[in-house]
Amino acid sequence: MTLPAWDWRLSDLAGIPHHGKTVFSCFSCGGGSTMGYKLAGYRVLGNVEIDPQMMKIYRKNHNPSHPFLMPIQEFKSIPDADLPPELFNLDILDGSPPCSVFSTAGAREDKWGGEYAFREGQAVQQLDDLFFEFLEVAEKLQPRVIVAENVKGMLIGKARGFVSLVLYRLREIGYRPQLFLLNSATMGVPQKRERLFFAASRNDLKFPRLKLEFNEPPILYGEVRQGRGKPINPESRTFQRWHRKRPPDLNMGDVTEREEGKVSNFNTILLKDQKVANTLASSSVFLRDDVPEHISDTDAIHIQTFPSDYDFMDADVQYVCGMSVPPIMMHRIAEQIHLQWLDPK
Structure with missing residues (x-):
């Protein structure tokens, strides 16, 4: 194949x-x-x-x-x-x-x-x-x-x-x-x-x-998604906001603007299977839209088109990918x- x-x-x-x-x-x-x-x-x-x-x-x-x-x-x-x-x-x-x-x-x-x-x-x-x-x-x-x-x-x-x-x-x-x-x-x-x-x-x-x-045709997040990501901390405000999101919301800024009257956390992105992923930055936060968890390291590698056998050693995967x-x-x-x-x- x-x-x-x-x-x-x-x-x-x-x-x-x-x-x-x-x-x-x-x-x-x-x-x-x-x-x-x-x-x-x-x-x-x-x-x-x-x-x-x-x-x-x-x-x-x-x-x-x-x-x-x-x-x-x-x-x-x-x-x-x-x-x-x-x-x-x-x-x-x-x-x-x-x-x-x-x-x-x-x-x-x-x-x-x-x-x-x-x-x-x-x-x-x-x-x-x-x-x-x-x-x-x-x-x-x-x-x-x-x-x-x-x-x-x-x-x-x-x-x-x-x-x-x-x-x-x-x-x-x-x-x-x-x-x-x-x-x-x-x-x-x-x-x-x-x-x-x-x-x-x-x-x-x-x-x-x-x-x-x-x-070239777009590649949707659902096509590269793989593995489990780190769960969102259930004690965090991000967890509460994630549960208050609506289907059209693309990031936590949409939630805070509607629910709290101000835009914040716009760099916390909600990734949807049917959309192309946003820019993977070293400092951005990518959350899966359908389950309360972060994207997996494998997702970050795929989104950035790094090779699957790349050795990140002791570095954060998203940092290396996002800076490249x-x-x-x-x-x-x-x-x-x-x-x-x-x-x-």
């Missing part, structure tokens, strides 16, 4: 034919993008990651040739002579600069210019500078193609000025950038995840305009970049 594309194993990568194109990944987290590139036949040379726990997990699952556990600022300052020569002959430099300051949740403009650490054990950084640090790495390595992923919120309100600066900087370092707002639900991923992708080709290569158009690009989403993009740009024959 042929398994659906979202149901796969890391061991399947051994059967993927390689075409020889190379990738280096920045802000790699658990390697969602890395797995997407590998599914599309690329050789991922290594990664830069600031989080010790995420690097440990990345090394366990991907065995990179050139791992760099350090902030991107330190990596860009490594003398050229001390870097592996193959990094200066890259096909793709990939990166997902941390994007929480551009999220549409909360008073995001208040966070701009501030310094934060995502979690304990990470260095404090000014997050809205990281995209430009990434572009300095691109200027240093001069890959044929740059691919960067970020949140849809970069296209909303004042953040559009930040996007303009990114596009200007890409042109300044010798690249022709394009912007794509893509929804993973149209790309074989059982999740409504809208993300902004920058794809830029080096000026001297004269590549045509890239076309990224996807129209869905592998199948990146697979679709990487495949088209190869077909249209890197090997158009």
